[in-house]
Amino acid sequence: MSSPAGLPPFSGDEPTCLKCGYEKASTMYLHHGECRHTHPGEHLIEGFRPNERLHRECFRCGYAWDEAIVPAELAAGRTA
Numbered sequence: 001m002s003s004p005a006g007l008p009p010f011s012g013d014e015p016t017c018l019k020c021g022y023e024k025a026s027t028m029y030l031h032h033g034e035c036r037h038t039h040p041g042e043h044l045i046e047g048f049r050p051n052e053r054l055h056r057e058c059f060r061c062g063y064a065w066d067e068a069i070v071p072a073e074l075a076a077g078r079t080a
Helices: none
Strands: 025-030 035-039 043-047 053-058 064-067
Touching: none
Parallel strands: none
Antiparallel strands: 025 053, 035 043, 053 064
16 A cells, blocks of 8 residues: 555554565655665666655665655654
8 A cells, every 4th residue: 555645655663675574774764856776786866756755775685665754643652
């Protein structure tokens, strides 16, 4: 199921890599318009995306994906 932003839904604080199954990935918040992906051969692809997102990257295999930000109802229940 996709989020309203057209991205996969937020997968939680400990996302699982879709390619290798490893349970640790880095997370970077990207604001409206920003898109960054490193592909095999270390080519950085930058582009424009119309919505904010969380950029995830697997610590084991390096696979990267984007997903929706934390839904408001979940964020409201979190404390710093």
